[in-house]
Amino acid sequence: MKIIVIGATGTIGSAIVKAIGTRCEVIPVSLSQSIIKVDIADKTSMLRMFETTGRVDAVISAAGLAKFGPMTSLSDADFALGLNNKLMGQVNLVRLGIEHVNDNGSFTLTSGILSRRPMTGSTAISLVNSAIEGFAGAAALEMPRRIRINVVSPNWVVDTLKAFNMDPSIGTPVEVVARAYVQVLEGAMNGEVLDAI
Amino acid sequence: MKIIVIGATGTIGSAIVKAIGTRCEVIPVSLSQSIIKVDIADKTSMLRMFETTGRVDAVISAAGLAKFGPMTSLSDADFALGLNNKLMGQVNLVRLGIEHVNDNGSFTLTSGILSRRPMTGSTAISLVNSAIEGFAGAAALEMPRRIRINVVSPNWVVDTLKAFNMDPSIGTPVEVVARAYVQVLEGAMNGEVLDAI
Numbered sequence: 001m002k003i004i005v006i007g008a009t010g011t012i013g014s015a016i017v018k019a020i021g022t023r024c025e026v027i028p029v030s031l032s033q034s035i036i037k038v039d040i041a042d043k044t045s046m047l048r049m050f051e052t053t054g055r056v057d058a059v060i061s062a063a064g065l066a067k068f069g070p071m072t073s074l075s076d077a078d079f080a081l082g083l084n085n086k087l088m089g090q091v092n093l094v095r096l097g098i099e100h101v102n103d104n105g106s107f108t109l110t111s112g113i114l115s116r117r118p119m120t121g122s123t124a125i126s127l128v129n130s131a132i133e134g135f136a137g138a139a140a141l142e143m144p145r146r147i148r149i150n151v152v153s154p155n156w157v158v159d160t161l162k163a164f165n166m167d168p169s170i171g172t173p174v175e176v177v178a179r180a181y182v183q184v185l186e187g188a189m190n191g192e193v194l195d196a197i
Numbered sequence: 198m199k200i201i202v203i204g205a206t207g208t209i210g211s212a213i214v215k216a217i218g219t220r221c222e223v224i225p226v227s228l229s230q231s232i233i234k235v236d237i238a239d240k241t242s243m244l245r246m247f248e249t250t251g252r253v254d255a256v257i258s259a260a261g262l263a264k265f266g267p268m269t270s271l272s273d274a275d276f277a278l279g280l281n282n283k284l285m286g287q288v289n290l291v292r293l294g295i296e297h298v299n300d301n302g303s304f305t306l307t308s309g310i311l312s313r314r315p316m317t318g319s320t321a322i323s324l325v326n327s328a329i330e331g332f333a334g335a336a337a338l339e340m341p342r343r344i345r346i347n348v349v350s351p352n353w354v355v356d357t358l359k360a361f362n363m364d365p366s367i368g369t370p371v372e373v374v375a376r377a378y379v380q381v382l383e384g385a386m387n388g389e390v391l392d393a394i
Contacts, residue, residue: 071292071339079288083280091276091324095268118335118388127288130331131324138315138323142268191315 002027002056003185004049006040006093007063009033011157012110015178016062020185027053031063040064040089043096050100058185059097060108061090064128071123082128091135094149106148108184109136111193113155129153133193140191148190152180155197172197199224199253200382201246203237203290204260206230208354209307212375213259217382224250228260237261237286240293247297255382256294257305258287261325268320279325288332291346303345305381306333308390310352326350330390337388345387349377352394369394 001024007013008028017026029036029049038049040063064086067078090109097107114122115129136151143149158171180196198221204210205225214223226233226246235246237260261283264275287306294304311319312326333348340346355368377393 071336072295079285083285087324087328088276088280098269114335115331118331118338120338123288123332123335123339126335127284127328127332131284131328134312134315134327135320135324137327138311138320139268141315141317142320 001025001058001185002053003058003060004029004053004056006030006038006059006061007110010062011159011174012154012177013062015174016060016181019175019178019182024057027056029053040093041085043092046093046096050097053100055100055102056105057102058106058108059093059101060181060185061093062110062181064089064110066125066128068121068125070121074124079124079127082124087128087131087135090132094135094139098144098147101147103145104147105145106150106185107136108181109149109151111151111153113153113195113197115153116195136193137191143190148188150184150189150191151193152177152184153193153195154180155195198222198255198382199250200255200257201226201250201253203227203235203256203258204307207259208356208371209351209374210259212371213257213378216372216375216379221254224253226250237290238282240289243290243293247294250297252297252299253302254299255303255305256290256298257378257382258290259307259378261286261307263322263325265318265322267318271321276321276324279321284325284328284332287329291332291336295341295344298344300342301344302342303347303382304333305378306346306348308348308350310350310392310394312350313392333390334388340387345385347381347386347388348390349374349381350390350392351377352392 009030039045066082066086111129111132114126118126154177155172158168161168161171177196206227236242263279263283308326308329311323315323351374352369355365358365358368374393
């Protein structure tokens with residue numbers, strides 16, 4: 001299997017690459033630090049990526065920006081960031097990517113625990129994460145050639161919590177989160193949200 | 198109670214106005230057919246509406262456009278319609294409306310059954326409906342002055358199915374849907390999604 005991992009240099013992305021190991025041919029892609037680069041908010045950039053990679057068996061996205069902060073202090077631009085980047089970036093990855101994915105292939109997108117377990121400051125992110133899950137559930141009904149689409153919803157990662165000086169005990173080790181992506185990649189699920197908790 | 202009903206001339210909105218009856222003072226608002234008009238995709242129009250109505254006890258939104266159609270034939274503009282109109286229109290209604298709602302007041306937004314029960318052709322709508330639900334769940338944690346926010350998720354309405362020449366037997370009478378909005382209005386729920394099925 002030939003697999004694109006987008007966000008491959010991030011906390012979760014690099015753990016996914018490691019978890020897949022040598023079982024598949026992984027093409028790591030990121031905004032600036034990989035040989036193949038992509039800005040998911042830019043459709044032209046995404047088309048260029050698929051032209052470079054050629055047809056693949058799976059696309060895993062662990063990329064996407066959205067803004068955390070009190071609702072009353074979030075600007076229109078803050079909401080737009082999540083919509084244009086984490087949400088439509090991943091939606092467009094599917095819309096543009098379908099023809100570049102082989103029969104029986106798969107898309108795995110990333111939402112996050114804040115969709116189902118919101119917290120103060122998460123309005124823009126909960127909105128985006130829920131939207132990704134709603135989109136994937138519907139898109140699964142329309143995918144051609146037995147291509148699957150699923151969403152992994154990661155809990156807070158231990159390392160991320162530590163980086164933000166938050167209590168790491170509520171977090172999930174990144175290896176456990178990465179395992180969820182491998183499960184989705186190698187499993188038969190379609191249109192589902194897998195909580196990586 | 199003084200209540201703004203947005204989309205008051207639509208199928209569901211007019212049934213909500215009827216269901217509330219004379220128990221409250223209803224201010225019907227719509228895009229073009231009411232004395233007070235609003236375009237929810239336009240923040241200036243929304244601010245003008247709140248200036249005209251003055252402070253209210255509740256805002257009910259039964260408005261919002263999103264596009265139905267096969268994913269591969271939906272354009273960027275089709276996805277943008279749902280994001281700018283049904284989704285951010287209702288989100289901005291809350292962001293701008295908070296200061297115009299009295300203590301212990303409420304917002305009730307509208308999503309729809311396609312969030313949790315997608316169908317072929319619903320990618321853009323399922324995305325938007327899920328996003329509204331995710332937003333409201335998070336926004337409920339941040340509302341000031343005991344203001345509540347909830348979402349009603351209506352099933353297909355019988356009359357709508359008839360209008361589209363679809364099987365009306367899977368639908369819900371609009372009176373039943375309208376009752377869900379009154380339940381939310383008069384109840385104590387916060388951050389919830391009420392399925393009106």
